[in-house]
Amino acid sequence: MALPEGYTFRKLQLSDYETYVENLKVLTTVGEVSLESFTELLNHWQSLPELYHPYVISNVEGSVVATGMLLIERKLIHECGLVGHIEDISVSKVEQGKKLGYHMISSLTSIAQELGTYKVILDCSPENVGFYEKCGFKNSGIEMVRRF
Amino acid sequence: MALPEGYTFRKLQLSDYETYVENLKVLTTVGEVSLESFTELLNHWQSLPELYHPYVISNVEGSVVATGMLLIERKLIHECGLVGHIEDISVSKVEQGKKLGYHMISSLTSIAQELGTYKVILDCSPENVGFYEKCGFKNSGIEMVRRF
Ligand SMILES: CC(=O)N[C@@H]1[C@@H](O)[C@H](O)[C@@H](COP(=O)(O)O)O[C@@H]1O
Ligand SMILES: CC(=O)N[C@@H]1[C@@H](O)[C@H](O)[C@@H](COP(=O)(O)O)O[C@@H]1O
Numbered sequence: 001m002a003l004p005e006g007y008t009f010r011k012l013q014l015s016d017y018e019t020y021v022e023n024l025k026v027l028t029t030v031g032e033v034s035l036e037s038f039t040e041l042l043n044h045w046q047s048l049p050e051l052y053h054p055y056v057i058s059n060v061e062g063s064v065v066a067t068g069m070l071l072i073e074r075k076l077i078h079e080c081g082l083v084g085h086i087e088d089i090s091v092s093k094v095e096q097g098k099k100l101g102y103h104m105i106s107s108l109t110s111i112a113q114e115l116g117t118y119k120v121i122l123d124c125s126p127e128n129v130g131f132y133e134k135c136g137f138k139n140s141g142i143e144m145v146r147r148f
Numbered sequence: 149m150a151l152p153e154g155y156t157f158r159k160l161q162l163s164d165y166e167t168y169v170e171n172l173k174v175l176t177t178v179g180e181v182s183l184e185s186f187t188e189l190l191n192h193w194q195s196l197p198e199l200y201h202p203y204v205i206s207n208v209e210g211s212v213v214a215t216g217m218l219l220i221e222r223k224l225i226h227e228c229g230l231v232g233h234i235e236d237i238s239v240s241k242v243e244q245g246k247k248l249g250y251h252m253i254s255s256l257t258s259i260a261q262e263l264g265t266y267k268v269i270l271d272c273s274p275e276n277v278g279f280y281e282k283c284g285f286k287n288s289g290i291e292m293v294r295r296f
Contacts, residue, residue: 024225031227041228051199052222071221074200077172077236079179080189085233088225109294119295121271123288132292140271143289144280146257147267 004098006060009107012067014042016056019064023056027067027090053111057100065092066100070108072115084112084120105135152246154208157255160215162190164204167212171204175215175238201259205248213240214248218256220263232260232268253283 003009012020017038024030045052053070071085086108091101112120123143124132151157160168165186172178193200201218219233234256239249260268271291272280 021224028225030225033224033228037228038224041222041224044222048196048199051196069223073219073233073235074189074192075217075236076169076181076186076189077176077178080181080185085221087221088223113296117296119293121291121293123269123271123291125289129290129292135294137292137294139290140293141273141291142277142287143269143271143291144277144285145267145269145288146283146285148261148265 003057003100003103007065007098007100008058009103010056010058012042012045012054012056012064014039015062016058016064019058020056020067023064023067023092024088024090026093027088053108055104055108057104059095065095066090066104068104068108070112070120072112072117078118082115082117084108084115084117086112086120086122089122101131102135105132109136151205151248151251155213155246155248156206157251158204158206160190160193160202160204160212162187163210164206164212167206168204168215171212171215171240172236172238174241175236201256203252203256203259205252207243213243214238214252216252216256218260218268220260220265226266230263230265232256232263232265234260234268234270237270249279250283253280253285257284 017035021033045054051072055068056064057066059065067090069087071087073083075081075083109120165183169181193202199220203216204212205214207213215236215238217235219235221231223229223231257268
């Protein structure tokens with residue numbers, strides 16, 4: 001499925017600071033993130049390129065309109081298998097209906113498969129199960145949390 | 149809650165190779181993992197000490213009887229918050245009834261809290277929800293998977 005003309009799926013970059021932070025507010029609490037903190041975090045992610053794979057979809061103006069993180073975990077099970085965790089998916093409210101979420105999930109899933117993972121997992125709320133089923137995912141368990 | 153006398157909660161070490169691999173077979177498919185692969189994986193985990201926190205409980209003989217991994221993810225949300233992922237929990241079948249699983253989860257949760265995470269999450273099957281509730285966790289979502 002193609003992106004709208006002028007839209008790009010690409011790696012997160014430093015110049016995305018404002019629109020990346022803004023876009024993630026659709027998902028949950030973001031709080032104050034200064035340019036300095038963002039730079040430090042992006043440097044950290046980029047210093048671990050086998051592990052953190054932060055992606056965005058940007059629009060014609062170059063603004064971030066969707067976000068997604070692919071985290072690759074090295075395990076012992078499954079013959080020292082790799083697992084992809086899809087995290088922090090957000091799609092700008094004003095961009096809904098363009099299948100950006102679907103494009104983000106399919107792209108991260110393909111990257112995970114190319115990197116040799118045996119599975120990709122993610123946690124979502126019950127309302128979003130149908131969306132992820134359309135992306136080829138199946139219900140496989142319960143997420144449990146303890147907050148501090 | 150104390151461990152049985154002579155049992156220790158500690159970091160995974162190289163000499164655990166055989167009993168660590170064996171113990172994880174309670175959880176899922178492990179397959180062939182040579183000493184060489186184990187050494188390489190442990191070195192990798194140890195080279196990323198802020199990220200991978202592999203723990204075990206060993207018995208009087210020093211054999212691994214329970215396993216658990218705490219993975220610390222750096223996010224942008226929640227003011228560049230940290231999330232702890234609890235993974236690969238296994239308890240030896242012959243050691244059931246000694247609350248080793250409870251001890252492992254409580255210990256990993258405390259470590260995650262000390263490391264400054266805002267939450268710890270894990271995925272489990274519906275049968276294990278009650279156990280994790282006893283450990284202070286709450287149902288917070290659905291795990292979705294895509295296998296390759
Ligand atoms: C697939 C997806 O995007 N899942 C996200 C997860 O990645 C994110 O970290 C969490 C934040 O929730 P919180 O603010 O309650 O921690 O929400 C959702 O579970
Ligand atoms: C809390 C806990 O230990 N959860 C484990 C998870 O860490 C492990 O990676 C997975 C393996 O399942 P798989 O063999 O189907 O990938 O099983 C469970 O979900």
